[in-house]
Amino acid sequence: MAYTVLITDDDPKIRDGLAAHMDWSGLGFEAPLKAAGGQETLELMKYRQIDLLITDIRMPGMSGLEVAEAVTRLYKHTAIVILSAFHEFEYAKTAMKYGIKHYVTKPTDLDQLTRVVNDITSELEAKRKMTEKWKTIEKKYSEAVELLIEQFFLDLAHGAVKSDAYIASMLADYGISLPYVRYGMLRIALTDNRSVFLHKAVLERVLQQAALPHAVQYYSFCDHEWALSLAVNFEATDDFRRFAMSIRELSAAGGMPVRIGASREVYALEALPACHRQAQEALLAGKLPEVAFCERAESEPFRDMTYSTDNEKIWLTYIVACDEEKALNMLDSLFAPLFEQNAYRETFHEYVAKLYFALEAVVAELQIEMRLITGERIFPVTKVTEFYAMEELVDWFKRLTGKTIQYLNEAKIPGSHKFVEQMKAYIELNYMNEITLYSTAEAVHLSPAYVSKLFKKATGLSFVEYVTQVRMNKAKTLLADLHTKVYEVGARVGYKNTKHFSQVFKTSSGMTPSEYREYVRPGKGE
Known part of the structure; x- marks a missing residue:
């Protein structure tokens, strides 16, 4: 990245000489801008960001000292070099009050000025890197907060959050x-x-x-x-x-x-x-x-009692996260419409049996047998018929849910890590296909919102960023084979459109696929 420099001096020979006889490009700067005085300098800086200002200290009208004071106040990022005759040194020291650290005597020694500008370039580069670092941190924090807010409203909508104190704290802590x-x-x-x-x-x-x-x-x-x-x-x-x-x-x-x-x-x-x-x-x-x-009367019960696999996945995410309160709250929310409509016993049986099978499958993914939690081998289709009152059936299943979460907590099962590894394995097997967050969530039996949050936390990358990284790494390996055309490489890593593949590859590596191939196999590219 080239920085900008502005040379201010009422003497055109000095302005033009400094602009012409310094290796500005080698020092990391664009061709210098020039101003004949203080007012012209400030006017120009309204429209251009100036990284380095080199100004004479004695100029008619607005002095260099006044310019330095104004620039320091208005443009804190701008570095300033004062040019002054030797006998004006005491006068120049006043500029140090404004945080100006660089002073070069006139007539100007170009070697001395080069050393000073070199030091300033290093300072500017350090600031730039620090700024980029903070922007990255802010971006990651912002993305993390967005995921938390999205998960909060998903939890609310599915009845997993009921605590007034928790709701109030989320609203306050995340500025909702x-x-x-x-x-x-x-x-x-x-x-x-x-x-x-x-x-x-x-x-x-x-x-x-x-x-x-x-x-x-x-x-x-x-x-x-x-x-x-x-x-x-x-x-x-x-x-x-x-x-x-x-x-x-x-x-x-x-x-x-x-x-x-x-x-x-x-x-x-x-x-x-x-x-x-x-x-x-x-x-x-x-x-x-x-x-x-919605045209249904407020007191009219819900008509649709179809079992939802999407709700099932959301409930399972609370199991994996060992969040007992949300898991139990969501069960209340799932069964509430059935109680409201006095649903048939068979509907309650279907819900509980399917939820049990889903719970058993997730526990098995963690290499745990369900009987270690229940103390017995349970056949859910038969078990649900043992309860006369449906309230008792639901209470039994809620106790089982709590017992499962307690077992996972006590056993310190790294459930999150296990599922992240499964997602990575799924991506490795399917990166060449039209892979989505939803298809990956489907593969591990969890909700997309939870998978997105889990993946970001574990890898530091969004799902799309991780898939792109895998695809680009595979593409680099394929590009080493000169017999494989660029469009074939793109197709083999999941991009049907060659132009899109090339754009993504250049964004990732800084080179087009052809340029990368030439770089790793010089003289043997396409």
Whole structure:
């Protein structure tokens, strides 16, 4: 990166001489800019970032000392070198009050000035690296906070969070803004049932634009590959409805039409699980291309009691994380609609048996036999029939859930590490295919949101960054074989479009595939 330098002196010979006779490129600078006085200097610096200012101390009008004071106050990043005759040294020392460390006597010794500029280049480079380091830290922190907020609203929507104190602390600690009294949920899917994960960035831009004219605040999360959920805080009912309609209209105008299910409005965050179910129900029942608003009366029970494998995966993430409170809260949320509708015993039996099989499978992934936890071999399809009252059946399963988590805690099973290794293995086997966060989550039987959070924590990279890294490393190996064309390399590491592959490769390595091949096999490239 080349830095910028501005030479200020009322003597054009000195300005032009310093510009012409110093090796600015070798010192890491662009061709110098020049100014004849203090006012011209400050005017120029309004429009150009100047990394180094070299100024004479005695100039008509605004002195170099006054220029240095103004620049130090307005542009703290700019390094300053004072040029002054030997007999003006006492005068020049005043500039040191402003933190100016560099002073060169006139007539200027170019060797001395070169040494000074070299030192400044080193200082600028150190500052640049430190700035980049902090930007990286801030970016990682920001991404981590975004994941935590996304997980928080996913937890809320699925009934896994009930503690008022926990909710209040999350809102305060992560600056979650909820300025209005009304809440609702939107459930958004692409009309052609394409993966929402693959188009989430585009949808987020639509959401930002759609929210601008309305008094709404929203937070999004994905708990299914084909659906994006929004927890919406809004001032008036019309704001909520118009926001939903704006999303539909803007997405259609952008060539990505969506269908939307909208819940009723509520006045407490704790009611979001009901809103989430309403939005899902409305989405499934809605007709294209309208926004489907929940029409069910507030007291009317939920009609859809279909067992959800997506909810199952979210519940399993709490098991793996050994978060007993969230796991038990979500079970309450899962079974609440069944109790509300006086569901058939067979429906309760189906839920508990499927949840047991899922729990057994996850425990087996950790190389633990379920009977070590239960103390006996359980056949869930038979076990569920032993209970007359469904409340007793659900209580039994909640106790089993708590017992499982307690066992995992006491055994200090590194569940998270185990699943991260499984995800890495899945990526190694499938990097050449159209691999997504959802397909990887599916492979390890966990929710995409949890997998994203887990992966970032364990590797320091997002899922997409890690997959890209694996693909680029494989591509470098393949490029060493001169008989394999660049487009063939791209296809073999998961890129159907050669131009896209080349762009990603250059971003990753700083070279195009052909340039990299020439670099590792000089004189033998394509």
